[in-house]
Amino acid sequence: MERPYDVGPDDKVHPGDPVTVDRYTPAARINHWITAASLVLLALSGLALFHPSLFFLTGLFGGGETTRAIHPWIGVVLFFGFLGLFLRFWRANLWRGEDGTWMRRLSDVLRGHEENVPEVGKYNAGQKLYFWTMSVLIIIMIGSGVVLWDQYFAEYTSVGQKRAAVLIHAVGAVVSICVWIVHVYAAIWVRGTIRAMVKGSVTGGWAWRHHRKWLRELVTGKRDDQGSGAKPAE
Amino acid sequence: MYPPLPNPSVQPSAMQYGQEDLVRRSASTVPTPPRQLTPVAKLIDVSKCIGCKACQVACLEWNDMREEVGVNTGVYENPHDLTPASFTLMRFTEWENGETGNLEWLIRKDGCMHCGDPGCLKACPAPGAIVQYSNGIVDFVKENCIGCGYCVKGCPFNIPRISKVDHKAYKCTLCSDRVAVGQGPACAKACPTQAIVFGPKEDMIQHANARIEDLKSRGFQNAGLYDPPGVGGTHVMYVLHHADKPEIYADLPKDPKISPVVELWKGLTKYAGLTAIASFVGIGFLHHIVSGANRVSAEDERNAKRLTENQPGGG
Ligand code: HEM
Ligand code: SF4
Numbered sequence: 001m002e003r004p005y006d007v008g009p010d011d012k013v014h015p016g017d018p019v020t021v022d023r024y025t026p027a028a029r030i031n032h033w034i035t036a037a038s039l040v041l042l043a044l045s046g047l048a049l050f051h052p053s054l055f056f057l058t059g060l061f062g063g064g065e066t067t068r069a070i071h072p073w074i075g076v077v078l079f080f081g082f083l084g085l086f087l088r089f090w091r092a093n094l095w096r097g098e099d100g101t102w103m104r105r106l107s108d109v110l111r112g113h114e115e116n117v118p119e120v121g122k123y124n125a126g127q128k129l130y131f132w133t134m135s136v137l138i139i140i141m142i143g144s145g146v147v148l149w150d151q152y153f154a155e156y157t158s159v160g161q162k163r164a165a166v167l168i169h170a171v172g173a174v175v176s177i178c179v180w181i182v183h184v185y186a187a188i189w190v191r192g193t194i195r196a197m198v199k200g201s202v203t204g205g206w207a208w209r210h211h212r213k214w215l216r217e218l219v220t221g222k223r224d225d226q227g228s229g230a231k232p233a234e
Numbered sequence: 235m236y237p238p239l240p241n242p243s244v245q246p247s248a249m250q251y252g253q254e255d256l257v258r259r260s261a262s263t264v265p266t267p268p269r270q271l272t273p274v275a276k277l278i279d280v281s282k283c284i285g286c287k288a289c290q291v292a293c294l295e296w297n298d299m300r301e302e303v304g305v306n307t308g309v310y311e312n313p314h315d316l317t318p319a320s321f322t323l324m325r326f327t328e329w330e331n332g333e334t335g336n337l338e339w340l341i342r343k344d345g346c347m348h349c350g351d352p353g354c355l356k357a358c359p360a361p362g363a364i365v366q367y368s369n370g371i372v373d374f375v376k377e378n379c380i381g382c383g384y385c386v387k388g389c390p391f392n393i394p395r396i397s398k399v400d401h402k403a404y405k406c407t408l409c410s411d412r413v414a415v416g417q418g419p420a421c422a423k424a425c426p427t428q429a430i431v432f433g434p435k436e437d438m439i440q441h442a443n444a445r446i447e448d449l450k451s452r453g454f455q456n457a458g459l460y461d462p463p464g465v466g467g468t469h470v471m472y473v474l475h476h477a478d479k480p481e482i483y484a485d486l487p488k489d490p491k492i493s494p495v496v497e498l499w500k501g502l503t504k505y506a507g508l509t510a511i512a513s514f515v516g517i518g519f520l521h522h523i524v525s526g527a528n529r530v531s532a533e534d535e536r537n538a539k540r541l542t543e544n545q546p547g548g549g
Binding site: 013015017018019048049050051052055058063064065067068069110111112148150151154159160162163164166167170171173174177178181182185188189190191192203204205206207208209215216219 | 261262359360361378380381382383384386387389392396401493495496498499503504506507508510511514515518521522525526527528529530531532534535536537538539541542543
């Protein structure tokens with residue numbers, strides 16, 4: 001029997017009170033938190049150089065020189081960290097028919113009316129969009145970051161290319177940070193989400209409310225495409 | 235002839251200017267200085283230079299720098315580019331003058347131009363790593379430099395170099411330490427032909443004008459002064475015999491200005507960037523206040539339980 005695209009090999013329902021659902025393996029969680037930590041450290045060390053009013057942030061890294069030296073190395077950690085996440089999660093983030101509808105009814109989601117949007121799999125359209133946006137942004141950031149990494153790569157590019165890179169890197173950083181704020185906010189706003197990345201599991205109610213298609217797939221052990229009474233009218 | 239720089243007194247003398255004379259300081263602001271120092275300038279008369287490199291040597295000597303023994307690639311430039319040790323470099327160009335059919339050997343002393351509006355200073359993220367005095371000297375302050383290389387991107391003349399040893403930026407200081415005690419730059423002192431002269435900028439312009447007139451009388455109709463307005467004028471100026479084509483002198487830019495990319499990076503991006511980040515945080519707070527937490531209800535849990543118990547397709 002083939003696994004649905006969005007169901008991970010270790011996603012599993014545990015009946016009980018409440019029902020719990022395994023969402024992330026310990027390895028996936030460690031991978032996620034390494035990536036998250038490096039992104040935060042990159043944002044802090046980068047912002048320190050971004051604007052004079054934030055230069056004091058270099059104090060967190062032991063001064064301006066160490067901030068300059070360490071930032072690109074954290075970037076390397078981020079890159080490989082994210083690569084790990086990408087390889088784990090890309091299939092579950094493939095765009096599906098219901099995602100367009102979900103996106104168009106985003107205002108319902110934001111108002112807490114999830115009953116008005118289609119049932120979604122392991123990830124909703126917003127999460128998928130975050131996944132793909134970050135994938136592109138991280139390639140942009142590592143690409144432009146390496147051009148700026150004078151300590152090792154100064155010889156390989158012209159001053160004109162370095163100027164373009166620093167502008168792209170700065171704009172990319174702002175976009176990444178804004179997109180990341182949305183990601184963190186969503187995890188806080190939708191209660192019960194953070195435990196997925198901390199404990200690795202969510203409650204059945206959380207899965208029912210936010211990722212019902214995924215829950216159905218897990219329960220039935222196969223893709224549930226005949227729909228059910230709980231589905232809202234299209 | 236412009237009077238040569240006097241030999242210094244052997245008595246120690248006090249600095250004639252200091253921190254209170256700063257008009258710009260990277261990534262920070264300075265109080266308005268109590269006085270305006272006389273703007274100074276170094277004038278390099280390309281037509282008088284014989285390419286002896288005494289200035290290059292004097293520069294290394296005064297700044298206590300050494301170059302490694304290099305390799306000969308068949309050109310006179312030595313070293314092949316500015317380096318963290320060589321703040322100045324003679325650049326040699328063989329140029330065929332189409333009008334006269336003459337081969338002209340152009341020699342230009344390259345180095346920091348001490349811009350009125352310095353791109354390096356604009357780009358620098360480290361408070362106080364680059365400073366500008368009211369006499370026009372743009373200086374790097376090593377203690378504050380973090381070695382990020384932003385000044386390299388900011389500079390319209392491609393001058394600063396980052397040391398691979400201590401990861402600090404280096405460039406010509408216009409011998410700010412010598413000027414502060416009433417002397418002139420080491421290169422000007424060493425020049426045997428008076429091709430390099432130093433003094434108040436106004437005097438230098440006057441002196442240049444006399445030189446230009448002389449050059450014109452010898453058939454160099456396009457002789458002129460290089461003091462590009464696009465960077466707010468410079469405190470290192472050239473007398474060029476072909477001032478209409480500065481680029482023939484080893485790519486001296488015709489109309490240098492701070493790159494628009496750098497302006498955008500250091501201008502709009504910073505303000506729009508910080509505003510965007512703050513707005514996203516603000517929107518998050520507002521949304522949470524307005525719509526409250528998105529909580530799983532007891533009903534949701536019951537539905538999940540029912541689904542898992544009477545599969546498939548409960549609810
Ligand atoms: C992925 C690999 C990355 C590499 C190799 C990299 C490299 C660099 C380098 C070399 C610089 C110049 C200063 C320095 O040498 O420290 C820089 C600046 C900066 N980086 Fe990164 N970086 C990366 C990722 C990121 C990420 C993910 C962010 C933000 C979330 C970020 C934010 C910044 C910011 C804000 C600056 C300052 C830009 C400015 O001054 O306008 N970087 N980065
Ligand atoms: S390398 Fe030093 S002087 Fe140049 S921009 Fe960076 S901190 Fe400023």
